Amino acid sequence: MAERLVVIGGDAGGMSAATNARRLDSDLEIVAFEKGNRTSFAACGIPYLVAGEIEQIDSLVARTPREFRDANRIDVRIEHEVTDVDLERRQVEVHDIPHGRSFRIGFDRLVIGTGARPIRPDLPGIDGEQIHGVQNLDDGARLLAYAEHSRCQKVVVVGGGYIGLEMAEAFVMWGADVTLVDGGPQVMRTLDPDMAAIVATALERHSIEVRTDVTVTGFEPGAVHTADGRIPADLVVLGIGVTPNSELAATAGLELGVAGSIRVDRRQRTSDAGVWAAGDCAESFHLVSRRPVHVALGTIANRQGRVAGINIGGGYATFPGVLGSAVTKVCSTEVGRTGLTEFEAERDGFRAVAATIESTTKAGYFPGTQPITVKLVAEAGSGRLLGGQIVGGEGSAKRIDTVAMAITAGLTVDELINVDLAYAPPFSPVWDPVATAARVVAAAVAAG
Amino acid sequence: MAERLVVIGGDAGGMSAATNARRLDSDLEIVAFEKGNRTSFAACGIPYLVAGEIEQIDSLVARTPREFRDANRIDVRIEHEVTDVDLERRQVEVHDIPHGRSFRIGFDRLVIGTGARPIRPDLPGIDGEQIHGVQNLDDGARLLAYAEHSRCQKVVVVGGGYIGLEMAEAFVMWGADVTLVDGGPQVMRTLDPDMAAIVATALERHSIEVRTDVTVTGFEPGAVHTADGRIPADLVVLGIGVTPNSELAATAGLELGVAGSIRVDRRQRTSDAGVWAAGDCAESFHLVSRRPVHVALGTIANRQGRVAGINIGGGYATFPGVLGSAVTKVCSTEVGRTGLTEFEAERDGFRAVAATIESTTKAGYFPGTQPITVKLVAEAGSGRLLGGQIVGGEGSAKRIDTVAMAITAGLTVDELINVDLAYAPPFSPVWDPVATAARVVAAAVAAG
Numbered sequence: 001m002a003e004r005l006v007v008i009g010g011d012a013g014g015m016s017a018a019t020n021a022r023r024l025d026s027d028l029e030i031v032a033f034e035k036g037n038r039t040s041f042a043a044c045g046i047p048y049l050v051a052g053e054i055e056q057i058d059s060l061v062a063r064t065p066r067e068f069r070d071a072n073r074i075d076v077r078i079e080h081e082v083t084d085v086d087l088e089r090r091q092v093e094v095h096d097i098p099h100g101r102s103f104r105i106g107f108d109r110l111v112i113g114t115g116a117r118p119i120r121p122d123l124p125g126i127d128g129e130q131i132h133g134v135q136n137l138d139d140g141a142r143l144l145a146y147a148e149h150s151r152c153q154k155v156v157v158v159g160g161g162y163i164g165l166e167m168a169e170a171f172v173m174w175g176a177d178v179t180l181v182d183g184g185p186q187v188m189r190t191l192d193p194d195m196a197a198i199v200a201t202a203l204e205r206h207s208i209e210v211r212t213d214v215t216v217t218g219f220e221p222g223a224v225h226t227a228d229g230r231i232p233a234d235l236v237v238l239g240i241g242v243t244p245n246s247e248l249a250a251t252a253g254l255e256l257g258v259a260g261s262i263r264v265d266r267r268q269r270t271s272d273a274g275v276w277a278a279g280d281c282a283e284s285f286h287l288v289s290r291r292p293v294h295v296a297l298g299t300i301a302n303r304q305g306r307v308a309g310i311n312i313g314g315g316y317a318t319f320p321g322v323l324g325s326a327v328t329k330v331c332s333t334e335v336g337r338t339g340l341t342e343f344e345a346e347r348d349g350f351r352a353v354a355a356t357i358e359s360t361t362k363a364g365y366f367p368g369t370q371p372i373t374v375k376l377v378a379e380a381g382s383g384r385l386l387g388g389q390i391v392g393g394e395g396s397a398k399r400i401d402t403v404a405m406a407i408t409a410g411l412t413v414d415e416l417i418n419v420d421l422a423y424a425p426p427f428s429p430v431w432d433p434v435a436t437a438a439r440v441v442a443a444a445v446a447a448g
Numbered sequence: 449m450a451e452r453l454v455v456i457g458g459d460a461g462g463m464s465a466a467t468n469a470r471r472l473d474s475d476l477e478i479v480a481f482e483k484g485n486r487t488s489f490a491a492c493g494i495p496y497l498v499a500g501e502i503e504q505i506d507s508l509v510a511r512t513p514r515e516f517r518d519a520n521r522i523d524v525r526i527e528h529e530v531t532d533v534d535l536e537r538r539q540v541e542v543h544d545i546p547h548g549r550s551f552r553i554g555f556d557r558l559v560i561g562t563g564a565r566p567i568r569p570d571l572p573g574i575d576g577e578q579i580h581g582v583q584n585l586d587d588g589a590r591l592l593a594y595a596e597h598s599r600c601q602k603v604v605v606v607g608g609g610y611i612g613l614e615m616a617e618a619f620v621m622w623g624a625d626v627t628l629v630d631g632g633p634q635v636m637r638t639l640d641p642d643m644a645a646i647v648a649t650a651l652e653r654h655s656i657e658v659r660t661d662v663t664v665t666g667f668e669p670g671a672v673h674t675a676d677g678r679i680p681a682d683l684v685v686l687g688i689g690v691t692p693n694s695e696l697a698a699t700a701g702l703e704l705g706v707a708g709s710i711r712v713d714r715r716q717r718t719s720d721a722g723v724w725a726a727g728d729c730a731e732s733f734h735l736v737s738r739r740p741v742h743v744a745l746g747t748i749a750n751r752q753g754r755v756a757g758i759n760i761g762g763g764y765a766t767f768p769g770v771l772g773s774a775v776t777k778v779c780s781t782e783v784g785r786t787g788l789t790e791f792e793a794e795r796d797g798f799r800a801v802a803a804t805i806e807s808t809t810k811a812g813y814f815p816g817t818q819p820i821t822v823k824l825v826a827e828a829g830s831g832r833l834l835g836g837q838i839v840g841g842e843g844s845a846k847r848i849d850t851v852a853m854a855i856t857a858g859l860t861v862d863e864l865i866n867v868d869l870a871y872a873p874p875f876s877p878v879w880d881p882v883a884t885a886a887r888v889v890a891a892a893v894a895a896g
Contacts, residue, residue, distance in 0.1 A: 012878070042811060042813065042878070044872060044873050045873050048814065053814070053815050054813055059813040060813060062812075162872075166872075298871060298878045299868070299871040299878055299879075302878050302879060303866055307866075319866055320863075320866055321868075322868050323868040324868070325868040325870040325871075326870055327870040327871065327876075329872070329874055336870055337870075338868065363492075363493065365490065365507040366496065366502070367502070395846075397870070397872075398843075398846070398870065398875050398876065399846070399849070400870050401847070401869045401870060401880070401882075402849045402852075402853050404850075404867060404868050404869060404870065405850050405853035405854055405857070405869075406853055408859075408863075408867045408868070409853070409854070409858075409859060410857075411853075411857060415768075415856075417751075418755075418767060418768055419852060419856045420735075420747070420748075420769075420773040420852050420856070421747070421773060421853075422773040422774055422786065422848050422852065423745070423746060423747040423773075424610075424614075424776050424777070424845075425490065425496060426777055427775050427777075427845060430460070430490070430750050431750060432849070434849075
């Protein structure tokens with residue numbers, strides 16, 4: 001009889017695992033349970049839906065349950081929540097939400113792709129209907145319906161990370177007055193303060209009021225309360241990070257790792273043989289700090305899911321780890337980062353040397369050329385590249401990929417200088433900004 | 449007494465060497481001779497000058513003789529042509545063009561940065577005033593003056609390489625009817641035929657008539673003669689490649705390398721101790737084929753010049769080699785390439801496995817997303833990445849840098865799959881097109 005793979009969660013981690021397992025094992029019976037009502041959705045698209053750049057929420061669905069059934073022979077059941085995992089009996093308990101009933105189903109192999117959820121701080125008024133997280137399309141639909149219904153004019157975004165920035169931009173485009181509140185001393189804690197300051201200036205230029213070092217103390221309809229006074233708010237977006245949905249795994253007895261994420265090895269195996277985890281619920285390994293980390297990003301979820309699926313299907317694959325690479329944009333300002341910041345490098349015990357350069361995205365004389373600032377961080381002595389940050393105009397952010405590639409390969413900044421990066425006036429100065437930054441850091445490393 | 453560095457050629461190779469030598473050796477006397485009347489110019493900008501995207505030819509001058517004198521204490525003499533190098537006496541003979549006189553000057557160290565010139569085939573009518581090469585700003589100024597004076601309506605571009613494509617685009621924007629003639633079976637010989645075909649289609653979509661397998665047999669005012677008949681032409685642009693200006697070096701007795709370029713080692717030293725060469729006149733080393741090559745590109749000239757200058761100034765630097773990375777665009781179609789094509793890999797003795805994928809430049813649902821085609825070439829068995837080619841809409845070409853970085857680092861396509869490339873909907877699909885291509889090639893490598 002065919003073995004059965006049960007998949008918990010219908011988004012990137014779980015469904016990438018399911019489709020990759022199917023490719024290698026055509027006999028496997030695959031059943032996937034998703035508690036929401038959509039599969040394989042691009043939650044990263046929500047800000048652009050609010051901004052009006054994308055019109056239909058369903059255009060964010062990469063693949064529907066029917067498509068999974070027809071193309072991959074995967075039996076996807078939406079609005080089915082897995083409520084218990086019994087590792088001893090190799091069964092899961094499933095709640096069929098629309099029919100209000102539960103059942104148990106056995107598995108031979110199991111993938112947990114339960115994702116993460118926005119952190120909701122335990123503050124007075126946190127359950128108000130005006131307060132929204134942005135983690136899945138159902139959140140997005142609710143937020144959009146609320147915004148339209150309430151014709152919101154004043155929006156407060158709590159938290160200055162990627163989601164916070166993108167939602168702030170979205171509501172500016174929507175036409176609201178937007179205040180971004182962060183409890184820390186800077187926006188974008190994944191950047192060093194000097195680079196974050198450029199982003200903050202850009203936010204203000206785009207009419208977003210930035211209030212750092214402001215602690216939120218509570219909410220009421222129409223306002224956010226802070227240690228620094230009351231801020232009017234028809235609608236509040238929470239962007240203070242996510243926490244992995246690992247309760248099911250923990251209750252089942254699976255080992256947890258950093259920040260409550262599910263511990264996995266390089267093949268995405270959990271502490272129970274035959275159970276894999278992938279995506280926002282699972283732990284990752286940082287390739288530079290060599291420490292376990294929790295990074296909730298769609299790219300990682302897809303890669304981890306693919307690796308889990310290949311291993312489930314009888315192949316062999318490993319996920320070596322992450323660099324925390326990310327790009328975002330706020331109106332015309334683009335941001336990219338990868339590896340360790342100068343702050344993180346020192347925190348993690350490296351002797352770091354950093355340099356920041358200013359250049360242009362195209363040849364300096366070329367029409368439409370934009371300023372770009374590149375910061376690179378290297379290890380003192382060896383000159384090994386540890387991280388990079390980029391802030392600039394159009395054409396800036398994705399240059400971070402060359403830095404990510406160089407870090408992955410263990411290149412030194414000296415080696416980076418001479419890499420044959422491509423040049424033509426509409427694309428770059430003759431010295432690509434990344435190579436220019438490498439020259440300056442290399443000189444700093446050489447100077448000791 | 450201070451030693452004297454003589455620099456032959458006032459563009460990227462020579463002047464990068466001069467400024468880098470100055471940085472390390474403040475006592476050095478530096479004299480640079482340039483036979484034209486501009487230094488440190490961005491010849492790559494000429495097409496955009498013709499297209500009207502750049503208005504002033506002088507905006508293509510990165511640094512004037514006066515700036516070199518004031519900022520770097522380099523004595524630059526324009527309109528001075530070095531006519532002989534006497535290695536025995538350590539002297540060069542210089543012709544002062546405006547004054548019509550010659551003199552000799554001694555050197556302790558010498559850099560040759562004489563560049564390259566467009567190949568002018570020995571055909572009837574080749575010396576017609578309507579026939580233009582595009583190698584330096586004087587060429588550009590002449591071409592522009594001729595085009596304006598003759599109000600040219602019909603332009604024939606001979607040669608479908610980078611310069612040919614860019615000049616074809618430029619004259620379309622200028623408002624002329626443009627025919628691109630190539631003696632070979634495809635445009636862009638640095639791409640495989642399948643990728644070149646996409647470029648040819650784009651050229652035709654942009655109203656450029658493409659005629660491949662057509663041999664030019666001669667020129668007359670108003671027409672180009674070909675084996676396939678006469679093509680009307682008010683103006684002809686030659687884009688059939690360049691040949692290094694190495695006659696001076698050869699006559700002096702310096703060893704030449706591939707395609708007549710000046711042989712250099714990894715420190716840019718010629719066969720004579722104390723004489724360096726850098727830029728379009730010098731040989732390079734191909735990092736994948738491990739063979740000497742001649743690549744005439746501004747990026748290489750700058751890098752080689754920097755390495756020569758550091759060594760001249762008493763430091764230590766090496767130029768490891770090139771990948772033939774290049775980007776260009778024809779109207780809205782972008783092209784990037786690096787490393788070996790499938791054809792080149794097989795020619796050079798590799799067992800190659802290639803795959804081509806189609807994707808989008810942004811998330812598929814994001815407004816303004818453009819098609820992108822990525823071809824990757826890997827070594828059979830090992831899976832080592834050998835080369836990449838990209839053709840697509842805006843945002844495509846510079847992604848080739850991640851491929852260049854991966855090849856330089858010796859990554860396999862399997863390793864490339866999991867590199868933490870950055871993602872957000874305005875920048876990329878969740879699987880970056882380069883990573884998607886890596887997945888498909890890796891599967892082909894695994895399948896043997």
